[in-house]
Amino acid sequence: MNTPRHSRPKGTLDFVPPVADELRHLEYVAARLSTRFGFREIVTPVFEHTDVFTKSSGDASDIVTKEMYSFKDRGERDLTLRPEGTPGVVRAVLENRLRIPVRLYYFGPYFRFGRPQKGRFREFRQYGVEAIGEASPYVDAEIVLLGDEFFRTLGISDCTTELNSIGCRACRPGYRKELVAFLYAHKDELCEDCRERMDRNPLRVFDCKNEGCREVVADAPKTAGHLCDDCADHYDGVKRALDRMKVSYGINDRLVRGLDYYNRTVFEYISSRLGAQDSLGGGGRYDYLVEDLGGPPTPSSGFALGIDRTMMAMPEKPPLPEGTQPPRESLAYVVWMGEEELKHAVELAAKLRAEGVATRVDFDAARPKRQFRSADAAGAACCVIVGPDELAKGVYSLKDLATGEQEEVPVNMIVPRVRALFR
Numbered sequence: 001m002n003t004p005r006h007s008r009p010k011g012t013l014d015f016v017p018p019v020a021d022e023l024r025h026l027e028y029v030a031a032r033l034s035t036r037f038g039f040r041e042i043v044t045p046v047f048e049h050t051d052v053f054t055k056s057s058g059d060a061s062d063i064v065t066k067e068m069y070s071f072k073d074r075g076e077r078d079l080t081l082r083p084e085g086t087p088g089v090v091r092a093v094l095e096n097r098l099r100i101p102v103r104l105y106y107f108g109p110y111f112r113f114g115r116p117q118k119g120r121f122r123e124f125r126q127y128g129v130e131a132i133g134e135a136s137p138y139v140d141a142e143i144v145l146l147g148d149e150f151f152r153t154l155g156i157s158d159c160t161t162e163l164n165s166i167g168c169r170a171c172r173p174g175y176r177k178e179l180v181a182f183l184y185a186h187k188d189e190l191c192e193d194c195r196e197r198m199d200r201n202p203l204r205v206f207d208c209k210n211e212g213c214r215e216v217v218a219d220a221p222k223t224a225g226h227l228c229d230d231c232a233d234h235y236d237g238v239k240r241a242l243d244r245m246k247v248s249y250g251i252n253d254r255l256v257r258g259l260d261y262y263n264r265t266v267f268e269y270i271s272s273r274l275g276a277q278d279s280l281g282g283g284g285r286y287d288y289l290v291e292d293l294g295g296p297p298t299p300s301s302g303f304a305l306g307i308d309r310t311m312m313a314m315p316e317k318p319p320l321p322e323g324t325q326p327p328r329e330s331l332a333y334v335v336w337m338g339e340e341e342l343k344h345a346v347e348l349a350a351k352l353r354a355e356g357v358a359t360r361v362d363f364d365a366a367r368p369k370r371q372f373r374s375a376d377a378a379g380a381a382c383c384v385i386v387g388p389d390e391l392a393k394g395v396y397s398l399k400d401l402a403t404g405e406q407e408e409v410p411v412n413m414i415v416p417r418v419r420a421l422f423r
């Protein structure tokens with residue numbers, strides 16, 4: 001085979017069979033669990049007007065400043081490939097005047113022009129849920145629980161949850177001031193990126209992977225110590241609710257999450273299965289976002305989980321609980337001898353498919369021997385042979401490709417016999 005002339009763009013993935021089946025499977029598990037918690041699916045465009053993201057992420061956010069795929073279309077409109085799910089969902093809720101509160105989930109591709117590295121892609125898939133219009137700490141806890149169940153269902157048993165509260169409009173400015181003062185005092189020990197972030201978005205310094213920066217922030221003032229009474233109560237409520245739901249979690253008072261619109265509860269799922277301790281996803285409360293996008297004040301909470309990372313963290317054969325396995329398609333091949341039998345083969349294929357049996361016919365190979373080879377290459381479970389002798393007798397020959405055994409089956413018995421062979 002020749003070397004292909006094209007290669008996929010940097011930071012993207014191909015899902016070839018059977019990996020694409022795994023992806024479908026994850027979507028299936030996500031849909032089932034979400035539905036169980038009262039979330040319904042929403043599908044929004046892959047691109048939005050750019051200001052949907054600039055209004056929501058805040059101009060200071062790194063995603064907006066550096067990582068978005070933004071472009072002008074042929075009508076001179078400013079558009080952006082969605083870098084995350086939440087703003088588009090909120091936009092759609094407002095535009096379609098959905099009754100609030102509303103619980104929605106989504107599953108699809110997202111785009112960020114980041115530096116590709118292990119588990120980080122420029123096109124990546126996310127599974128997200130949004131509870132729009134719900135304020136209770138119990139809602140945050142239920143969302144944490146849902147993500148926790150998702151990873152456990154997929155066999156990622158070492159997944160742990162980290163939790164923090166980053167306050168609200170009332171208490172964050174005071175905290176921010178104190179943090180900026182602290183960072184200025186340690187300016188020389190910070191990396192260039194962090195010195196730049198210090199005024200624009202000082203909380204992001206907590207996300208920096210630089211060793212020197214990590215040492216500095218270890219002693220920095222923490223959000224949890226600066227919460228107003230309402231935020232402190234809400235935070236206690238989330239912890240109590242998680243205890244009642246028997247979700248284990250750890251407190252990480254350096255956790256801030258990358259996006260500007262979060263307030264109060266933030267959380268992240270960590271697994272060591274990606275090599276280093278790394279995040280599989282996370283979320284939090286975003287009580288101001290709906291307002292920022294032109295809606296009424298609407299307390300909201302959600303998560304977004306990295307599907308590509310989840311697939312990397314999954315054990316080889318996840319122990320799937322009853323009812324979450326997608327149906328496995330076994331394949332039957334109809335083998336024909338000559339033009340006359342080909343006509344019959346086409347009818348037989350239609351009949352098998354109508355009965356739910358995945359069926360192929362090799363139309364290109366006139367010789368049965370080549371057709372058998374195609375069946376093997378496609379991983380078929382059996383061949384149904386249509387020859388002149390068979391047609392004269394009113395039977396088909398059914399060949400089990402796993403054992404090589406062959407038997408004659410009356411025409412009207414072929415569907416149940418093929419099915420039995422699949423099992």
Ligand SMILES: [Zn+2]
Pocket residue numbers: 167168169170171172227228229230231232
């Ligand atoms: Zn507060």
Ligand SMILES: [Zn+2]
Pocket residue numbers: 190191192193194205208209210213
């Ligand atoms: Zn830094």
